[in-house]
Amino acid sequence: MFKILICLCFVVTMNFDALCQVANHTVHLNEGSRGNVENQEKSVKEFTICQRKVTIMVLATLVIIAGVSYNSHRNIRKCNFEAQFQKIEIDEQEARLQRLTEERNKILRERNWLLKEVRHRVKNNLQVVTSLLNTQSAYLKDHVAIEAMSDSRNRVHAISLIHQKLYASCASDVDMNTYIKDLVTYLSDSFCTTQKGIHIKQVMDPFVMELEQAIPIGLILNEGITNAIKHAFDNGTGQITIRLILYENNQVLLTLSDNGKGMSPNFSLDQTNTFGMEMMKALCRQLNGSFQIENRNGVTMSVSFRLQKTKLM
Template sequence: MKLLFILTIIWFTQLSVLGQSTTSSKLNTQLFALKNSKPDSSRVSILSTIADTYISLHQSQKALNYLKNLEAQFPSKNIAQSISLYSRMLAAAMQLKRDEEAKQYADKLKQITEKSGTITLQQIPAYKALIPYYLATRQFTETDKYLTIHNELNKASHNTAGLAENNLWHFKLDSAQGNHLAALAHFRSYAALKDSVLEEAKRKQIASLDAQYHTQKKDKQLKDQELNIALLKKQDQLQRNHLKQVHLTQNITIGGAAVLFMLSGVIYSRYRLKQIANKKLQAQQDEINHKNEALVELAQQKDILLEEKEWLIKEIHHRVKNNLQIVISLLNTQSAYLNDDRAHAAIRESQHRMQSIAFIHQKLYQSESRALIEAHIYINELIDYLSQSFDIGRRICFEKNLTDLELDVSRAVPIGLILNEAITNSIKYAFPNEIDGCISISLCCVEENSFRLSISDNGVGLPDDFEMAKCRSLGMNLMRGLCKQIGSSLILKNDNGVSISVDFKDEKLLKPNLN
């Protein structure tokens, strides 16, 4: 039973990994709309949307500032507006882990729902905010109370998505209380309801695709009919020309019968040969038309197969990226139960390594080629991720000189891991006591089909007695092994900081982007 529960936890985690699609351009659009909005109702709606966007981007402090500004400028006029405001403020405070402030907002939501005296559908957002809060603060009695109310409201409104969410919270509550059988039952209910929601969306998508297919099929039939009409007109014109030629021949034959009587047999013979030739030409034309139709059908089948192949490759990369995110989440969960700093550090380094690989598969399923990724974009994203992970702020700057290259996945994974190890070591050890510094990353072409990756810093450098051959750290062994994997060697220099260089060459798997 414990094994079955653990498998359920893993499945739940996989379902919970969602790609974050909120972009800065969307936020900029909302901010522009806020500047140009005039009625108070429009500004309230836009401010709420901006706060939601900041919360989804995990910029909760900005979201909380917007919501407090909204509370000061536009006091809530009804229960729905109050619930909407304090639900968002509670979510932002929970993200910031401000327990006292979160408790204040939770108490306000609780007072609003209890003050109304009746339970209505407009209170659902309040329960959706209170339930995660009480779960997070392990107030299981309150959690169970509001889960019951939330479940009844969703049943009354026939809200399948809301019932699925309710079963998911029940699963988390039972798991936290150690009631694994009940947790498994609620998770099964959640999965079934979630599948029904997804199935309905899938049916709508299939119906849309079927309509597009029939429309395209009708267009093709009309084009074929137009082509057939043109061919028939051409054949009719040929037949008319042929009849004119026959009539001319007959007139000449009648007029010159006395003179051309001896030649009538020859003319008749030529006429018969022409008919036979026309029949042969017609048969050849029919065969050509048949082959053309077969070629068109084969081309359509080929396009369908290629589309299916592209979709499958994209799905594989997407699943690999999601599975890596699951492992990262599991490591993050495990670290919460560890008290050893070295164990925390080891788990964090493992998360960074897996994230560098996950970025590669994310780029592959987002790219058009599905086989190559743009190195300079990938390296920039990896640098941004490590900067945010170590929270270095502006203390350490990055200088980048990156050639526009496309990397095959068999080259991108080792190079990404080498970059992760080198940058991580520089951030952790090159600048002790939080001194300022700079890390330089270079990817350039040194000669035809030969490239060099360099990572250097201007930090304190290595000890004078350091010998790379005797170093047995995991990071150094990993970089040496990865260099061998791409047919290269690791070059380390200790001069006004540490410099690491890797030269690699492969004409088949690495191609410069010439666009």
């Protein structure tokens, strides 16, 4: 647009210069030949024609400038209208997104509240079961029955402890490091390992595990630690070592070893049908893992399985 205006101004200027030259020429002619009427009339006509041309060019320039200005104004209004329309669309999309976000957050809050309530009730129900087992044990006289009740109470507590951790942290996964430490503390207090001279060492990688895998691991550890405390040490002193290692391929290795007297040389895992051993093998199958137990300066129990999803702490 500016280039057109410059060209028009240049044309008008050229014509104006021509008009001035004609006028000057006319003045000279008038001075040189004042009596020549024909020359005067010719000069006047030329001046008049040139003046008309300049006037027409000026008017045309003004018309073009007005047209260009109007077109520019229309384009500006059109751009402003499109910008306002786009702004309205963006505002509507932001409002819809905000509504969807609020609805999602509401659903998540309700879901978390329901999960927390379920875990709370499960924890309370398991504590009721533990209390019933304790009450029943008080009326038993047979040592074997009392010991069976105690083992069942510890198994229930191992499950209850997981739900207690989930309820307290409002999380969907179990921090295995903290959970195993609390489980070991509970079993140590139950069997008075400090007074017996039994030390439980823990070597664990920090990561979390889903509830479906954490419960079998807790029950396997409860069974293995209980058996080691009861049967591994004749003189009552020794060490139990727990290792929970997470490898790069999401493979988890749980080992529970002691430096006690070990198993009988004739021991066979396939031929052993005690309740505790059968339960550990069933829990390992639930994890889709492998279960091994062998004599190695005591007893070493190994459980290898794949973690469902990796979440490091």
